[in-house]
Amino acid sequence: MEPFALLHRDGAPHVELLRGSLETVPTLADIPLPPGRGPQTLALIPYRQITERGFACVDDGTPLECLRVSSVTSVPLAEIIAGLPGELSVSEGAFDIDDETYAGIVGDVLREEIGHGEGANFVIHRVYEATVAGDPVDAARAAFRRLLTGEQGAYWTFLVHTGTRTLVGATPERHVSVDAGLVMMNPISGTYRHSDPRGLAEFLADRKEIEELHMVLDEELKMMATVAEHGGQVVGPYLKHMAHLTHTEYLLAGRGSLDVRDVLRETMFAPTVTGSPIENACRVIARHERRGRGYYAGVLALLGHDDEGRQTLDAPILIRTASISPAGELRVPVGATLVRHSTPADEVAETHAKAAGVLAALHGRAPSSFEPPVADEAALAALAARNEGLARFWLDERTPGNPSLGRTAVIVDGEDTFTAMLTHQLRALGLSVSVVPWSAPAVPPADLLILGPGPGDPASDSPKMVRLRGLAAAALEDGRPILGVCLGHQILASVLGLPLRRRDSPYQGLARDIDLFGATRRVGFYSSFTALASEDADGFEIAADPDGTVHALRGAGFAGVQFHPESVLSRDGLVVLGDLLPALLERVISPSVSG
Template identity: 50%
Template sequence: MTAPHPAISNAAAHPAEQSRDRPTALLASLLDAGADAPPFAVIRREHDATLDVLVGEVVDVDLLADIPLDGDEVLALVPFRQVRERGFEAHDDGAPIRCLVVRERAVLPVAEAIELLPRHPIAVDLDVDVSDEAYADIVRRVIQEEIGRGEGANFVIRREFVGEVDVPPSTAVLGWLRALLEHEQGAFWTFAVHTPGLAAVGATPERHVSSIDGLVSMNPISGTFRHDVLTEADAETSVDERLLAFLHDVKEREELVMVVDEELKMMSAVCPEGGRIRGPFLKRMSRLTHTEYLLEGHSDLDPREVLRRTMFAPTVTGSPMGNACSVIARHEPTARGYYAGVFARFTPTAAGYDVDAPILIRTAYLRDGRVSVPVGATLVRHSDPVGEVAETRAKAAGMLTALGAIPRADAAARPTAPGTAAPGTAAPSVGPNAAPDAGATATATATAVDPHAELLAARNDQLAAFWRSPQHAHEPRGRSALVIDANDDFTTMLAHQLRHLGLDVRLVPWHEAPDAASEDLVVFGPGPGDPRDAADPRIARLRELIAARLEADRPLLAVCLSHQVLSDLAGLELAPLPTPRQGVQLPIEVFGETAAIGFYNTFSALAPDGSTTRRLDLEVASDATTGVVHALRGRGVASVQGHLESVTSPDGLALLERLVDGVLAGAKV
């Protein structure tokens, strides 16, 4: 399905000159110019019957804050290396933030544009830089060495299809754009951009972030259903039956929920009132169907700061974000360039600027005659290496077909998903809670008749209601809390929930946390890694801080990794789980009450249920069969292994309030 998106200001709102005498004249002039074409972008947004032709001048800048928002419309290609602005690791290829400052523009119907664009774009022979076998080996290593050692829940590793072409870049991308407009569907943006030394064309399915009149939206997409026949068994099964099996698939559902959690972290950092989720929806494209959610919140931040705080989408990196970037650097030997960055459109308004920024995926790049199509798969604990290889090829298929690397006849023979629109038209949106937009009629009709709408809606029964409804704060308690971030932005969601519960909250990274915090409550947050690794400065510092708080006999709450560190200080055994629990929801008993909670852990403390720890005299709540510790409690002390703040924790907020009330009262919860 396609999630609704806010409207973008129309042509009259832009100070750039409206083009020439006829809407088609500007596009025709670019075609006539060939190799001498000025910098331009051509963009069609989802559901629009028109596209925009934008011509201007190029300005390269180093930082997001330097993007020149001086009254003109600006398009900015933001490379992946920009995550370094958030302190994350990335191979540095020196790619600039390339800005197109718009001086001239035109709006014309898609059908007229297609007639003007080159009819027979040159075909390109492409090969992969990493073989299928080598990529499958990478998948295995990431599962074993990264997810299996607690470095995170999911990671996206890329491979590239590469080749060469000897026609002018402007001609090539406009020809390939025509093929995408004619044969791809369901894309959030379909676009071509041409600048000195760099051209690109794509049909990206996913908005990363937009901020329109203060409404911030993110659009996490994950879970991939391939329409093509993969096995002999598939050939004997209808597309409808295979789609139904996909919607029931645990791996695909968990994959989507994990990226929703990751983007809710970002929304909590950008929007004072947090984010609200809508969906899930189906997004149907020509060869793939994805599942997606829409996240919404309000912010008055500068759009460049919104972009900085949300770099980059977990659907193209993984989670937690900081560790995901480090894992990418370990397993991808070369820089990503603009892959997994964003193509941000800054539109001037009476109040300042709006921004609309899709993710740079399903995109081909052309530099010095070399064509590359990067693509990645999301690797989770359930991933099948052969299946992930197939997923990368399926994700690249639409772009490869437009480039002529897959014969059109072969592509046309592939089955499409039920409900798919005709080529060149908008695919209907399907799912609960679809808001009015350009496809509102199609959405309402599809939701009413689609047999999967009820199944999609039922997914929300297992999610936290807190993130699905307006979040009204409690009355202030007059109590303060310090939340310590241990390299996992889940703490932004945790801080948001604590504010909701009426606490005055301050959030600090672990290396800036004071030895003796003055706040009424200190919450030690989750993070990646092995809690037994005393050589890790982060683990060592958490031990020091928790020990100091215990020594001061001041209220504390520890979550996930910090719960494990507390367990170690209390004398409990720590060990890896037989199978990592990443994005897994479990019903657990916590001191007499059952709660459905989401888990993201590879390690666990072990002790009998109802026992008391050898040190610190803490009571244990654990699984009666396995001894895996769910929680600890003592006077003014509590800890929990699960992520109470996660969207996968429907009982998380209630348990958080219970724990907070107990430790602040100086009693057992």
């Protein structure tokens, strides 16, 4: 059978039928985008393409396949449903990783990774496996019909047949889109199972669910800070009702001019299916999953041009999706987001709930009547309260930054693209900013050196930590102005002689009020380690809790903050930076930083 795709977008009265020829390409840059109005290419992008960003991956060889669109037909929804088969026979299956083993992996990640500072959240997947009888494409068409009639609220409901593989699903989440120069992302996190005995208002007030959504919001703001010229503006939160689940979500929007294939590369892949910070999340996934992901967590990307010739992109995440091989082998991958408040039992239950919609369609169970939970006054108040204490810098419309001070800053990235968000804030404060990786052979000259955030144990002898300690020590010795953020702060504190320790409970995605040199500031933390106040500290001030855990320090020509002033969790982050910078910049000297 020739390649084709059926696409239904949320709320549309029709289904798009795409036909064309198939082409396999090695990289995102090779995705064909010929001139012409409308959709030109439908790209099936596997998770293994994450290696294009230099990130870790168990490479299973899944191909990047492109349907070069030759025709698009709009078919009324009712007509499509009437013409699709209703019969579908699927064997009873099971997860490739049983509940007990999966719960053990969850416990390992919570203890070994989040507990040891490797990141704030991670997504670990498992796969429901079964077999379908008869022709696999007919089985997929029947499943597509059942998803159209039985699921609700999906961003895309789709069936893609490439000739060698068939995917069918109902994904709730847009990853990234570009239309008329407007880039949009749609972080969705937090899962309310409709069978949950808790009311919706109680779910919306749950601290674990709130922090989970805010963490993926921060992670996608990092991506928007890279692909949108002035970063992203946050809109929401909203509720997304589906047949079995209700999710919470935000929308992010910003203007951009990158080629849409570059947008795809810079946003591989959503934190809701990987974790944060994303580079280390990929390492954690490879360590604990030990197998490839196929197309799970990748995207289905429709590329084209609008009537004015501008590039367009619509790319939902490949979740809630079944893949069917020519031999009838069925796979439904699902994952759970693990955060510091997670419990193994709850995350096991979440994977079952996420698979339920696709499995109900595959097994031919009668569609559940769609009764979304009532968002009463208490629920709406709890939803709105999620923005209380967030940074208005990211919620409000703002004018682009203007480097009016005539001063420069260079940020050394410790493998956390929070640096992209920090760049926008520093530009708003008048600085000209550049970013280099910690592994760069030399750090360019600048008026201010910033050691940025990143994962890992700051006391280790890893190449990254050795390099960062060397940069901090050289700056202090030469009197070069230096600011440390999170990991950079821990490194700076250790070079200044303060001891470091691992926190008893990780501060990952935690916002709180602190006393910062006599002023109360609300800031967001992503850390599992902290510096401790010492009586031997000489020549600098420390802001710390009564138990000695250090939140910030400052002295002649240097400062460090344990929290992330650039985070959406840091209501007062911009104020903190505005208070610290003048004292640092007044000590500017000319020699370059080379480390």
